Amino acid sequence: xxxxxxxxxxxxxxxxTPVDPAVATAITGILTDQFGNASSxxxxxxxxxxxxxDARAAVAALLGANPKEIVFTGGGTESDNxxxxxVAEALVPAKRRHLIASSxxxxxxLHTLKALGKRDWTVTLLPVDESGVVxxxxxxxxxxxxxxxxxxxxxxxxxxTIQPVAELAAIAHRHGALFHTDAVQxxxxxNVDVASLDVDLLALSAHKFNGPKGxxxxxxxxxxxxxxxxxxxxxxxxxxxxxxxVPGIVGLGMxxxxxxxxxxxxxxxxxxxRLESGILHTVPGTLVNGDPTQRVANTTNISFDRVEAETLxxxxxxxxxxxxxxxxxxxxxxEPSHVLRAMGYSPHRAQNSIRFSLGLGNxxxxxxxxxxxxxxxxxxxxRISGTSSGFSRASSVAxx
Ligand code: PLP
Numbered sequence: 001x002x003x004x005x006x007x008x009x010x011x012x013x014x015x016x017t018p019v020d021p022a023v024a025t026a027i028t029g030i031l032t033d034q035f036g037n038a039s040s041x042x043x044x045x046x047x048x049x050x051x052x053x054d055a056r057a058a059v060a061a062l063l064g065a066n067p068k069e070i071v072f073t074g075g076g077t078e079s080d081n082x083x084x085x086x087v088a089e090a091l092v093p094a095k096r097r098h099l100i101a102s103s104x105x106x107x108x109x110l111h112t113l114k115a116l117g118k119r120d121w122t123v124t125l126l127p128v129d130e131s132g133v134v135x136x137x138x139x140x141x142x143x144x145x146x147x148x149x150x151x152x153x154x155x156x157x158x159x160x161t162i163q164p165v166a167e168l169a170a171i172a173h174r175h176g177a178l179f180h181t182d183a184v185q186x187x188x189x190x191n192v193d194v195a196s197l198d199v200d201l202l203a204l205s206a207h208k209f210n211g212p213k214g215x216x217x218x219x220x221x222x223x224x225x226x227x228x229x230x231x232x233x234x235x236x237x238x239x240x241x242x243x244x245x246v247p248g249i250v251g252l253g254m255x256x257x258x259x260x261x262x263x264x265x266x267x268x269x270x271x272x273x274r275l276e277s278g279i280l281h282t283v284p285g286t287l288v289n290g291d292p293t294q295r296v297a298n299t300t301n302i303s304f305d306r307v308e309a310e311t312l313x314x315x316x317x318x319x320x321x322x323x324x325x326x327x328x329x330x331x332x333x334x335e336p337s338h339v340l341r342a343m344g345y346s347p348h349r350a351q352n353s354i355r356f357s358l359g360l361g362n363x364x365x366x367x368x369x370x371x372x373x374x375x376x377x378x379x380x381x382x383r384i385s386g387t388s389s390g391f392s393r394a395s396s397v398a399x400x
Contacts, residue, residue: 008320009366011275013208013298013359014157014185015324019251020210020360026254027212030247038244039235048246055253059217062256063202064193071218071239072249076184076205078229079218080108080151082240083180083201086226087149088116096148096177102126102134102163103342109151109182110338126152131291132161132343139171147177154197155186158339158355159290160299162186169198178224184208184216188259189296200224206248210360211255215248268358269297271367275356276300278371283378284391289340289353303345303353306387307378310334312354315377321370324355 010018019027030051036044038052053067060067073079088099099116101109103125110125117123124142126134134152143150150172155162169179180201183192188209194202201224205216220226220239232241280286285305304312309325316323325337336350356370382388 006320007366007369008322009370010322010361011356011358011370012322012324014160014355014357016207016213017210017359018361019212020255020258022258023211023251023254027247027251030250034246036246038246039233048244051250051253052244052246055249055256058253058256058260059204060219062187062192062260063204063219064195065219066222068237069219069222071220071236072244072252073216073218073240074245075214075216076106076182076203076208077108079184079203079205079216080106080180080182081112082218082226082229083203083220084109084112084116084149084151085229086239087178087180087201087224088121089227090225091148091178092120094148096146098122098124098144098147099149099151100124100126100139100142100147100177101151102128102153104128104132104134104156104158104339105151105153106157106182106184109153113151121148128342130344131294132156132159132289132339133291133294134163134168136164136167136171139168143171143175143177145175147172147175149178149180151180151182153182153185154192154202155183155190155296156290156339157185158337159301159343160185160295160357161291162190162294162296166196166198169200173198186296188255189298194219194221206252206255209255209259212248212251215245215252217252268362271362271364272298272300272356272358274364275358275367275370276302278367279374282371282375287349289345289349290343298358299355301340301353301355303349304378305349305352305391306385307352307381308385309352309354311381312378315381316374319373319377321373324357325353 034047036048038049056067056070059070099121113123126138128134152163152168165181172179178200181199182203184205186192187204200221202219207213228239230241287303289301313325336347340350
């Protein structure tokens with residue numbers, strides 16, 4: 001098979017995804033034809049309101065929820081903020097001022113809790129085991145009678161590990177606490193059903209499952225009280241003020257419909273598995289990070305011994321292959337991934353790790369191209385840094 005060197009391959013779907021063609025069509029229709037303010041009484045407004053209502057029904061259907069429980073937001077970060085800050089404030093009169101989250105949450109949760117921790121709340125971060133899982137025993141150990149909220153993500157953005165959310169939520173409820181899950185990385189990839197997860201709040205973001213950027217939703221179980229984080233108009237049943245982003249919301253609704261129509265994730269799973277085994281077999285000194293089975297089907301996170309991940313990312317980009325590192329670049333210094341560090345990995349291994357996340361548009365031809373290109377790129381980088389000798393071909397899936 002002749003493969004073009006100019007083939008561009010996008011393997012960073014956990015960062016963001018391309019918009020599904022049906023989503024683009026739906027948004028265009030709103031932008032050109034239905035520009036009304038959904039709060040206006042006249043027909044322009046009512047037509048926009050009807051479009052928002054349809055989207056609300058579609059998002060609710062994807063989650064097995066009631067449309068009235070959906071609050072549209074400006075994305076996953078805002079949904080997490082509204083859940084954490086909203087519940088924390090609402091439970092002040094009940095004197096519940098303790099908050100718990102896992103140590104591998106996204107910054108949207110971690111930094112929000114840090115801010116609350118500087119005020120009148122006490123925050124406890126839960127450890128994870130070496131495969132990145134929060135154990136129910138870890139939660140049992142720290143939960144208190146004044147715990148207001150427990151927040152544990154459904155699937156992790158860096159390693160894809162799926163958490164035992166229902167088991168953890170049951171523990172929270174036994175102690176009278178509410179449970180929030182950041183499902184930004186699972187909605188559209190897994191069957192997410194709020195009843196079986198048994199949670200009270202759930203955050204999602206459109207751009208992670210082929211919808212537009214800057215729009216998301218928070219599902220709030222009926223009866224759960226929230227103090228709004230933005231005040232103003234009465235939109236979203238007084239839970240999120242501000243004129244609705246109608247094009248974005250309609251795009252989210254269409255993305256939800258497309259996701260619901262998808263039958264499982266077997267195809268993406270076989271591409272990911274081929275990519276993973278191809279890399280492990282052709283590139284010496286590689287290991288899979290995280291749980292090899294309990295994870296979303298589109299993600300693999302692999303460490304490349306004695307290769308600086310950031311350098312590998314750039315070298316792959318020059319080959320037309322887009323991946324990401326687990327590292328966050330903050331104030332000019334590269335910090336090892338807080339997720340891999342929490343799993344007990346050495347800073348060295350955490351800094352040598354690359355996340356490959358697959359999605360819409362990926363093909364087996366692309367995957368074969370990555371497997372063909374990668375060994376040479378890695379070998380070259382190791383040669384340049386003088387670390388190419390001493391590798392055996394044996395790689396493994398074990399953590400450590
Ligand atoms: N939560 C998780 C797990 C994420 O992966 C992300 C995005 O990377 C977010 C929250 C934030 O979502 P948004 O980009 O919509 O603000």
